[in-house]
Amino acid sequence: MAASLVTVTVGAMVTAVGVSPAEAAWARAWKASPHGWTATDSPRVSVDRQGDALLTWTACDSKASGCYHQVQARVKPATKGAGPIRTLSPLGASASWPEADSADNGDSAVVWEQDGHVAGRRVSASGQVIGPLRRLSTSAPAVGPVVAVAPGGMALAVWSEIRGGSWHAVARRLSRTGAAGPVLTLGSGSAEKPAVGVDRQGRFVVAWVRGREVVTRRILPGSVSPTRVLTAPIAAHGGFGMVRVGVDRDGDAVISYRSGGGARPAVWASRWGRTGAPARPLLISSGRDNVGFHHAVATDLEGDSMLVWTRWNGSRRLEMLGRRLTRTGARGPVTALGLHDRPDLVLDDDGDGMLVFHSPSAPYKENRVGTRLISRSGAFGRITTLTSDGRVPQVDTRPNSRFTVVWQRTSYPYSIHATTGP
Known part of the structure; x- marks a missing residue:
């Protein structure tokens, strides 16, 4: 037309x-x-297979004496008006940088930074908050949480936290009922935000900055793959950051990142098939x-x-x-x-x-x-x-x-x- x-x-x-x-x-x-609430510039949206959307953001009550930002959420079904606003974090806490993802049926997971730790909650497809607030991190400060939810509903949260004076990349599952799984220490890391994606079989791909390189691992239902280095051929005197992950139905992943320093900063991508080693980085x-x-x-x-x-x-x-x-x-x-x-x-x-x-x-x-x-x-x-x-x-x-x-x-x-x- x-x-x-x-x-x-x-x-x-x-x-x-x-x-x-x-x-x-x-x-x-x-x-x-x-x-009457003042929001920050970090809203997020996650849409399920039916087109229902979960919106999340942080805001503070402009009438209160102190501006403590609260994580709030709201479901907008595809075929009718938005549901009520739900409160995910308590007033009086310092909450920021929410991230969200949804299962096929709309059951979602939301994670954020709160008082130096990483917290998370589950939200049902109808917008009901499931279970208590969970503190996911084990040490502080913990920063940069991200989350991916498998088609069947299992969520994986990933973040960076300080342990013994050094940064580590850490992950933890969050079930559909809101129960937190065991802590998975993925390896040494940095303060840069990690990235996570998931395929249609529930296999997660996690990537993060480790020192002056970008590394990745797969997290399967019963195992975790060895760490793979993506950036070995690239010299980045200013280090790497802004890691992003895209995953297809079978688990083949594209991991992008920004290199700093050297002649000029640049954007790169590494392809990692579900079998074998990652391909050479592409400029x-x-x-x-x-x-x-x-x-x-x-x-x-x-x-x-x-x-x-x-x-x-x-x-x-x-x-x-x-x-x-x-x-x-x-x-x-x-x-x-x-x-x-x-x-x-x-x-x-x-x-x-x-x-x-x-x-x-x-x-x-x-x-x-x-x-x-x-x-x-x-x-x-x-x-x-x-x-x-x-x-x-x-x-x-x-x-x-x-x-x-x-x-x-x-x-x-x-x-x-x-x-x-x-």
């Missing part, structure tokens, strides 16, 4: 863009966080790029991936770029995506996807949340602006390209908003 010029009204923004009729079908944005960004801080990766069930990153151009502005990485390791052409920042992206089962971002890039004078559809061949669609008052968007999808986007408003009180489409 031919594209046409239409007016799209979503939330606070009315914009005329050239889109197909399907691209214009965004629901009206709605406010997820409670009235994703150009050798001429002065790469920015943020990048994102997503992998479909067949093993094809999309990567998006930023770089500083000659005018000292951040611009965004993207390219496809096929299941065979072939790198597609680089697409210039404009002056944007904070990319996040997702691919559905077949590789159709969405990129979200905020604009313009630094220096920030205003913020708009934008989206681009991604075809399964790796082509980016036109920009749709969701709001002129938003930043740090996040996106997730059900199996067949119905996307939920969440963001923080730029204007006070920085509330959390979301929409679904197209």
Whole structure:
């Protein structure tokens, strides 16, 4: 069907863009966080196989004498209005940086930093909080928690914690009933945030920074693989960071990371098939790029991936770029995506996807949340602006390209908003 010029009204923004009729079908944005609460810029969204979305964020009561941030959550079913707001952490604690993931049926796990430790809870598909709050870490400080949930419901939380003056990468399972499993010490680590993904059989892939290298392990129901080094051929005088993981249906993984120092910072990816050793790292960004801080990766069930990153151009502005990485390791052409920042992206089962971002890039004078559809061949669609008052968007999808986007408003009180489409 031919594209046409239409007016799209979503939330606070009315914009005329050239889109197909399907691209214009965004629901009206709605406010997820409670009235009178001031939210932070770290909302998260996780969508189950039916399209029901769990939104999580931290916020503090602006009427209280002290601003202690609380982790809150809310389920938005695909076919009806949002459920009630649920409180996951107690007031008076210092909670931050929530992460969430969902099983096929919508049962979810949420983890976050709280008072120097890592805490977690389970949330049912209907939005009920399951079991007591669990302190997952064994030592402090503990930072950078991430979580993945297997299709059947078992969750794996991973984080970094100090033990005896040294950083270690640590993991722990969290069952559907909220029971915490034994502590798995994966090895020495760093303060950098780890990454975790899971395949359709419930096999987890964990990657983290260990000193001046990136390493990975698989965690299966009954065993843990040896540690594999991904970055041995790469010299990064400034070390590595921003580790990301994408996993296909069978457990083949793409692990991306940013290298610092040397001639220029760069974005790399390592492919690790479910059998054998990891392949040699692939340079994703150009050798001429002065790469920015943020990048994102997503992998479909067949093993094809999309990567998006930023770089500083000659005018000292951040611009965004993207390219496809096929299941065979072939790198597609680089697409210039404009002056944007904070990319996040997702691919559905077949590789159709969405990129979200905020604009313009630094220096920030205003913020708009934008989206681009991604075809399964790796082509980016036109920009749709969701709001002129938003930043740090996040996106997730059900199996067949119905996307939920969440963001923080730029204007006070920085509330959390979301929409679904197209």
